[in-house]
Amino acid sequence: MKKLMTCLIGGIFVVPFLFAAASQKQSGSVTLEVMNPRSNLEPPPVFPITPRVKELAGKRVGIYWLGKAGGDNFFDAFEKVLKEKYPTVTVVRYKGSLDIGDQMAKQVAAEVDTLVYGVGD
Numbered sequence: 001m002k003k004l005m006t007c008l009i010g011g012i013f014v015v016p017f018l019f020a021a022a023s024q025k026q027s028g029s030v031t032l033e034v035m036n037p038r039s040n041l042e043p044p045p046v047f048p049i050t051p052r053v054k055e056l057a058g059k060r061v062g063i064y065w066l067g068k069a070g071g072d073n074f075f076d077a078f079e080k081v082l083k084e085k086y087p088t089v090t091v092v093r094y095k096g097s098l099d100i101g102d103q104m105a106k107q108v109a110a111e112v113d114t115l116v117y118g119v120g121d
Helices: 002-026 071-085 102-111
Strands: 060-065 090-095 114-118
Touching (some): 060 071
Parallel strands (some): 060 114
């Protein structure tokens, strides 16, 4: 019992000394390096807006639809009105995902003079 009391009393004096010594080591200056979470990546290339087609008569007009319900009805009506106003226009239909992708974009650019890109909602 005497040994236990000696350890407890000794601990009362030693433990605060250990905390004080530890806090003195940590009280020095601290340097933080802040990193940019977005990285230093180069932004993708930016392309200017393509000029509008001035006249639709005789042009090839592409319609790109992503398959959203009801879009086919809208584009059927759009094509009908377009052909009534410009009888010599040719309409080419495309269907795909929201992201047209590089391969499809090249194909569309080669096949039509202008494009109507339709999404939903």
